[in-house]
Amino acid sequence: MLWRIDAASDEPLYAQLVAQAHLAAARGQLAPGDRLPTARELADSLDLNVHTVLKAYQQLRDEGLIELRRGRGAVVTARAAADLSPVEQALAVLVRVAREANLSTETLTVLVKEAMSR
Amino acid sequence: MLWRIDAASDEPLYAQLVAQAHLAAARGQLAPGDRLPTARELADSLDLNVHTVLKAYQQLRDEGLIELRRGRGAVVTARAAADLSPVEQALAVLVRVAREANLSTETLTVLVKEAMSR
DNA sequence: CTACTTGTTCTAGTTGACATAGAACAAGTA
DNA sequence: TACTTGTTCTATGTCAACTAGAACAAGTAG
Structure with a gap:
């Protein structure tokens, strides 16, 4: 999926990541079982801090969109198929x-x- | 109208004031020609700073709900009758x-x- | 078992929006 | 003229968001 972050927005960066992941899942760009980039990777490519990305991932986990496992990264759950x-x-x-x-x-x-x- | 401010909310105080004024207008609790309390009065009664109230008033003016005049205060405009x-x-x-x-x-x-x- | 990956947790520092505070000022009202 | 009230300015405190670096835990892969 494509990540588009607006640093000038008044919306927190981590919240933007969360919203984008939801939209991507709703549009079929993220299917259950898919893996998101590791936090360190995504932080690098978007020029963000690892902690910012991790905060987004943790919220996505709280919302049931992904599962997080050490050593494996972020995996999209079955529930992510929800229609938006x-x-x-x-x-x-x-x-x-x-x-x-x-x-x-x-x-x-x-x-x-x-x-x-x- | 009744003002209810939640200091614990993550929403800015001034934004809460603005939203409340809109709702009040939509519900007929604020009719065109009505006057809002002066900024200093409202700040006193809600235990807020004058500047916070004024920021809300200025945004309400930008949104066309009220007019502001020195010496007179805030007056609800005709456009305020918009149906919410x-x-x-x-x-x-x-x-x-x-x-x-x-x-x-x-x-x-x-x-x-x-x-x-x- | 070992080496590596990756999320988790901790401390710490910077920035910017929000709110507070006080003052002087301008334009209108009475 | 005296008063009211919005406007503008400077200054300060607070807090969330973000960044940064490090140590750690749990899993993966060889």
Whole structure:
């Protein structure tokens, strides 16, 4: 899969990695059993710190997308096959109506987090 | 309107204020022509710094919800009547499908910001 | 068994956004 | 004119994110 990181974004680097992995899995670019690059490899190629990548991997593990084993690296789990297309569709709708209401990205983010915490 | 601020939230205080004002306007608790408390007043009652409140007010002005005038304070604009119910509905859908896909709030936030930036 | 790989854990330092604090100022109100 | 209130400026403290380096543990591969 292709990793695209925006260092200028206000979104944490590790969170960007997590989101990208989810999208890749949803698009079939990551199949169950596939291996992600080792943390040290990915950190090298993206010019990030190993710890940043590891934080992303650990969150991906918490979310059930990968398994982590010492000496072996990160392996995509069976559960990773989850279909994200409903999410992308819901996202598109949300963005459209939010724009119509003149909501800033920041404001919308607060609303999303609030809605998720309920 | 009632202001509810969560100091423990990872969401910036000013952003919480902005989101709350939008919700209040959408729910009719803020009608065009209404005045918000002055920045100094609101800062006092919420135990925040004036600058924090002013930052929220300035963003609300940028988003077209209020007008700011020295000596007078913050007045809700006509545009504030925008209906947020489509947004709340879209939010509910998004949260449901995101939960089904096991996405964390953090991950979903990245996806939202990415979608808004396109 | 041995050598190597790779995630885990620890400490430490830097940076930038957020929030606080205080002050002077400008533009409007009464 | 006196007062209110947003605007702008400087300064400071705090915290998460990121970087950095090291030692360690558990697995892989020969």
